[in-house]
Amino acid sequence: LAKTTQPISMDSYEGQEVNITCSHNNIATNDYITWYQQFPSQGPRFIIQGYKTKVTNEVASLFIPADRKSSTLSLPRVSLSDTAVYYCLVGGGGFKTIFGAGTRLFVKA
Amino acid sequence: NAGVTQTPKFQVLKTGQSMTLQCAQDMNHEYMSWYRQDPGMGLRLIHYSVGAGITDQGEVPNGYNVSRSTTEDFPLRLLSAAPSQTSVYFCASRDGQGIATNEKLFFGSGTQLSVL
Numbered sequence: 001l002a003k004t005t006q007p008i009s010m011d012s013y014e015g016q017e018v019n020i021t022c023s024h025n026n027i028a029t030n031d032y033i034t035w036y037q038q039f040p041s042q043g044p045r046f047i048i049q050g051y052k053t054k055v056t057n058e059v060a061s062l063f064i065p066a067d068r069k070s071s072t073l074s075l076p077r078v079s080l081s082d083t084a085v086y087y088c089l090v091g092g093g094g095f096k097t098i099f100g101a102g103t104r105l106f107v108k109a
Numbered sequence: 110n111a112g113v114t115q116t117p118k119f120q121v122l123k124t125g126q127s128m129t130l131q132c133a134q135d136m137n138h139e140y141m142s143w144y145r146q147d148p149g150m151g152l153r154l155i156h157y158s159v160g161a162g163i164t165d166q167g168e169v170p171n172g173y174n175v176s177r178s179t180t181e182d183f184p185l186r187l188l189s190a191a192p193s194q195t196s197v198y199f200c201a202s203r204d205g206q207g208i209a210t211n212e213k214l215f216f217g218s219g220t221q222l223s224v225l
Binding site for chain 2: 028030031032034036041042043044045046049051087091095096097098099100101102
């Protein structure tokens with residue numbers, strides 16, 4: 001599992017677009033990039049996954065540059081309910097998927 | 110769809126007591142795992158299983174036992190509870206064998222355990 005670096009915390013206001021960048025300089029050729037979201041008192045849930053360029057679903061977009069050494073999770077027009085911890089994982093992790101500290105996003109009214 | 114179901118949601122134990130946290134999944138996933146999460150921290154892997162009859166240790170296995178007799182169930186046993194085991198415990202299953210890099214984890218809602 002490639003090592004990842006992401007900001008510890010971010011603040012935003014309702015209605016703004018939030019971009020969380022994850023650095024993964026030693027990503028392997030066959031590694032996918034996966035993001036999870038964890039609300040307080042709940043287990044993490046998968047939100048988006050990508051390999052290259054751009055992926056979009058009903059929750060978020062994921063931007064991956066050509067060198068794949070970083071990725072950016074984009075949340076359009078956040079609301080208070082988007083307050084959560086966001087985890088970036090690269091590669092499957094083999095049998096031992098390890099989560100880092102993630103990014104704590106706090107959305108204010 | 111039930112997904113991953115954990116019971117109980119809350120539990121209070123006294124030091125030295127034993128108990129079993131239950132986890133069941135209905136997605137026919139071979140891979141299941143247990144994590145613990147302490148306040149303000151990330152998840153730490155306790156044990157995992159890649160199929161019935163096969164289990165292995167994660168990052169923090171001491172004080173915990175697991176077994177996997179069926180594909181659906183993966184219980185976590187605390188043999189002699191200690192205050193250091195106060196935490197939130199999450200069970201997860203995975204839609205793959207741990208080989209492909211695009212596999213996804215599916216988590217239960219957690220068990221909040223307090224050991225006094």
